[in-house]
Amino acid sequence: MQLSIGEWLPAFFNPQKRIFWGYMLSSIFIAFLWLRLVKKTNLISCVKQIFDPQVWISRSAMADYKVMMINTVLMVILSPRLLAKATVAYLVFDSMHLLFDGRPFLSTILPQWMIALSFTMFLFLLDDFARYWLHRWLHKVPILWSFHKVHHSATVLNPFTVFRTHPIEGVLFSIRSALVQGFTTAVFFFFFGDKVTLLMVLGASVFTFTFNFLGSNLRHSPVSIQYWRNLERIVMSPAQHQIHHSNAKEHIDKNFGVALSVWDWMFGTLSLSKADEKLRFGLSEEQSYKLHTLEGLYITPLKQATEIFLRFVSRIPHFQFFKNT
Amino acid sequence: MKILLTRPGLSFSFIIAISLIFGCVFAKPKMYSSFPVTEKSYNGSKKDSTSYTGQMARHVLHNSLKKLAGKGNGKPNSALKAKMLSYYSGKDAGREIIDPTSKGDFKIKQTMVDQISKGKNLKGKTYKGIINGFPGQMTGPEVFEFMIDKASSSNKGFDPLTGYNYPQLISKFMMGAVFYSQAVDNYLDEKMGADNKPNNKPYKKGAHYTGKEHSWDEAFGYFGAPAHAMALSAKQAYGIAKKKDMKVADANGDGMIDLYTEMTYAHAYYAADSDKAGTKYMHTIVGAFIKGRQLITEANGAALTDQQRAQLMGYVKTIKSNWAQVIAEAAFKYAGSCYKDLEKLRTIVESNGDASKAFAAYGKHWGELKGFLMALETSGRDLGEAGVRMNRLVGFGPVLLGGGQVTGIDSNGNLQTGGNRSMGEYQVHMIKLQKLLGDTFSLKARKNDVTSNMAGLLETLGSSLAAEND
Numbered sequence: 114m115q116l117s118i119g120e121w122l123p124a125f126f127n128p129q130k131r132i133f134w135g136y137m138l139s140s141i142f143i144a145f146l147w148l149r150l151v152k153k154t155n156l157i158s159c160v161k162q163i164f165d166p167q168v169w170i171s172r173s174a175m176a177d178y179k180v181m182m183i184n185t186v187l188m189v190i191l192s193p194r195l196l197a198k199a200t201v202a203y204l205v206f207d208s209m210h211l212l213f214d215g216r217p218f219l220s221t222i223l224p225q226w227m228i229a230l231s232f233t234m235f236l237f238l239l240d241d242f243a244r245y246w247l248h249r250w251l252h253k254v255p256i257l258w259s260f261h262k263v264h265h266s267a268t269v270l271n272p273f274t275v276f277r278t279h280p281i282e283g284v285l286f287s288i289r290s291a292l293v294q295g296f297t298t299a300v301f302f303f304f305f306g307d308k309v310t311l312l313m314v315l316g317a318s319v320f321t322f323t324f325n326f327l328g329s330n331l332r333h334s335p336v337s338i339q340y341w342r343n344l345e346r347i348v349m350s351p352a353q354h355q356i357h358h359s360n361a362k363e364h365i366d367k368n369f370g371v372a373l374s375v376w377d378w379m380f381g382t383l384s385l386s387k388a389d390e391k392l393r394f395g396l397s398e399e400q401s402y403k404l405h406t407l408e409g410l411y412i413t414p415l416k417q418a419t420e421i422f423l424r425f426v427s428r429i430p431h432f433q434f435f436k437n438t
Numbered sequence: 439m440k441i442l443l444t445r446p447g448l449s450f451s452f453i454i455a456i457s458l459i460f461g462c463v464f465a466k467p468k469m470y471s472s473f474p475v476t477e478k479s480y481n482g483s484k485k486d487s488t489s490y491t492g493q494m495a496r497h498v499l500h501n502s503l504k505k506l507a508g509k510g511n512g513k514p515n516s517a518l519k520a521k522m523l524s525y526y527s528g529k530d531a532g533r534e535i536i537d538p539t540s541k542g543d544f545k546i547k548q549t550m551v552d553q554i555s556k557g558k559n560l561k562g563k564t565y566k567g568i569i570n571g572f573p574g575q576m577t578g579p580e581v582f583e584f585m586i587d588k589a590s591s592s593n594k595g596f597d598p599l600t601g602y603n604y605p606q607l608i609s610k611f612m613m614g615a616v617f618y619s620q621a622v623d624n625y626l627d628e629k630m631g632a633d634n635k636p637n638n639k640p641y642k643k644g645a646h647y648t649g650k651e652h653s654w655d656e657a658f659g660y661f662g663a664p665a666h667a668m669a670l671s672a673k674q675a676y677g678i679a680k681k682k683d684m685k686v687a688d689a690n691g692d693g694m695i696d697l698y699t700e701m702t703y704a705h706a707y708y709a710a711d712s713d714k715a716g717t718k719y720m721h722t723i724v725g726a727f728i729k730g731r732q733l734i735t736e737a738n739g740a741a742l743t744d745q746q747r748a749q750l751m752g753y754v755k756t757i758k759s760n761w762a763q764v765i766a767e768a769a770f771k772y773a774g775s776c777y778k779d780l781e782k783l784r785t786i787v788e789s790n791g792d793a794s795k796a797f798a799a800y801g802k803h804w805g806e807l808k809g810f811l812m813a814l815e816t817s818g819r820d821l822g823e824a825g826v827r828m829n830r831l832v833g834f835g836p837v838l839l840g841g842g843q844v845t846g847i848d849s850n851g852n853l854q855t856g857g858n859r860s861m862g863e864y865q866v867h868m869i870k871l872q873k874l875l876g877d878t879f880s881l882k883a884r885k886n887d888v889t890s891n892m893a894g895l896l897e898t899l900g901s902s903l904a905a906e907n908d
């Protein structure tokens with residue numbers, strides 16, 4: 114257990130991570146402002162809502178913490194075997210030379226700040242776009258849903274629910290990151306060489322920083338901050354992500370986006386928030402599931418995925434043989 | 439009880455710390471010189487057993503041969519060829535030192551090779567195995583004779599039809615096939631065996647040094663460092679080879695540079711070049727040579743015990759691994775140069791400019807790259823799959839503007855070109871070669887690293903290790 118604490122604790126101090134203490138503080142501050150100024154809540158009930166023991170020490174929350182610690186160890190073990198962004202970057206960088214037969218130098222065309230801005234923005238957009246699609250598939254493809262279910266089995270949302278993730282899903286996320294970061298870095302480096310830099314605040318991309326500083330932690334929280342209707346078509350509000358976690362029929366498979374909701378708008382999965390809508394989080398009734406137990410969080414998804422896989426395989430005529438023996 | 443135990447420990451480490459501090463301030467850096475005579479059978483008057491004149495004569499032969507290789511006028515020139523061969527395979531007296539020679543106040547003591555050591559040549563010490571990296575499946579000496587022939591009839595050493603730069607190819611391959619190979623595959627290898635050149639016998643009858651003393655000296659000589667290398671910074675040692683910094687070069691202060699002990703040659707020069715980027719190859723290697731020589735000297739003419747030999751082999755290991763790194767770092771650097779040259783050539787060709795100068799620079803860098811890679815083949819240690827891959831990536835010649843490359847040697851001994859490889863593809867080969875060299879030899883200086891900034895950029899993006907949902 115010592116190893117895991119040592120490994121995840123730095124996330125509190127790492128501005129590239131959502132649970133960085135600075136973002137936690139800014140989120141609390143934003144939640145407070147929202148409750149006081151918009152919802153006109155009195156001071157005491159503000160504090161009660163933000164520090165609600167139901168949010169922080171419920172069975173669901175305890176399961177979040179457990180998963181976070183176990184996964185940290187698992188990811189440390191898995192990471193050397195995962196696709197590295199450097200591998201992707203080298204492959205793309207090499208291929209670019211063949212595609213363009215050499216390396217055309219464009220670094221003099223744009224001023225450095227514009228190269229840096231384009232790189233940072235492109236990375237942010239492609240990353241957010243890739244997150245939208247992977248998330249969508251996690252819901253729509255049955256075998257993937259059996260893993261993503263773990264995240265949706267949270268019945269109470271708190272910022273640590275972000276870690277409530279099946280390790281197989283963690284592997285998929287890391288492949289996604291490697292592809293996006295490796296590709297973007299290689300393409301920009303190919304054309305602009307040493308002039309490519311990431312625009313950073315506190316060592317994190319300026320967009321990541323902004324997204325997190327403006328209360329990304331509230332996505333997984335009971336504080337349902339809404340944006341103006343038109344803004345909610347572009348940027349995902351915390352309330353919109355809470356809709357994604359709602360088990361109401363009309364909310365199923367809505368709002369897959371992360372920082373931007375524009376992808377949902379473009380691909381027809383957008384749902385705007387409604388004021389004071391009561392939401393119930395978690396899986397719908399028909400999803401049989403052992404809530405908040407390690408078995409439910411780790412083993413059940415594997416079993417269900419295997420069943421789906423075997424059912425799929427048995428439908429291929431060639432494999433009928435196995436079924437009959 | 440605990441306090442009683444720790445107190446003496448504390449004061450002991452205190453004394454050590456103090457003596458280390460004083461040691462660093464007052465101890466002069468050791469030189470590779472003035473090791474006393476320990477050979478019991480010797481009763482002459484010599485007091486210093488250090489001797490590696492033959493090696494330094496060969497360095498001078500190598501430097502001179504490289505100069506000669508760039509003297510052709512584009513037509514067959516039998517006189518030049520004969521002269522080159524006299525530096526390569528001849529032993530004749532009267533050979534002038536063509537390089538290094540005096541320049542301004544950088545005055546050099548010797549002008550003739552024989553003033554350093556008589557009757558030496560390079561061919562006799564050339565690696566005899568087949569060189570896979572060069573067309574024609576020739577042995578080391580055959581490759582040199584082939585290159586000398588071609589160089590003598592080339593225009594200033596460069597052949598634009600193949601992209602071969604003979605002074606560079608000859609020089610860098612010779613650093614491997616003679617100096618490196620002799621040192622790591624002979625003197626630091628079989629001659630360090632218990633029964634080979636033992637320390638309780640003279641190296642040869644009547645010699646004033648023992649078998650082990652002289653074997654060790656010869657290996658040191660081939661590295662090419664000045665005897666006072668430990669007192670020199672990387673920049674200074676490098677500058678000496680460029681005939682700069684007379685004051686630091688002239689260790690004995692006689693106003694002249696002694697080519698035997700005060701010059702930087704070959705591998706030491708490239709080690710210093712790397713070290714300017716932060717590595718410590720030169721001091722690590724020369725330091726290990728000095729410690730090893732002290733160990734042998736301290737045996738005082740007796741055969742080395744197993745324990746002494748084991749310790750000595752520790753120094754050998756350090757020398758060998760660092761030396762291989764020095765060569766690989768140089769190859770790495772020139773792979774990066776070739777990559778950049780290809781980029782430049784592309785720009786020039788696209789704007790219909792005159793590419794001849796840039797092409798010659800590319801050929802020069804390629805010659806250095808190829809020569810160093812061939813050098814790595816001569817250590818007596820098979821590089822295995824990595825070696826095969828390196829040769830495939832580089833091929834037998836630089837990819838030419840029309841896409842051709844040297845493919846082999848025909849029955850008349852002419853280099854043939856053919857194939858159609860794009861320059862972009864060859865750039866990819868240079869990137870892969872850098873990666874392969876970097877991984878195989880754990881390189882640190884990594885000059886002209888094509889993708890270093892990409893790696894740095896990837897690092898700024900942070901790790902995506904944690905399993906975090908959206």
Ligand SMILES: [Zn+2]
Nearest residue numbers: 248261265357
């Ligand atoms: Zn989801």
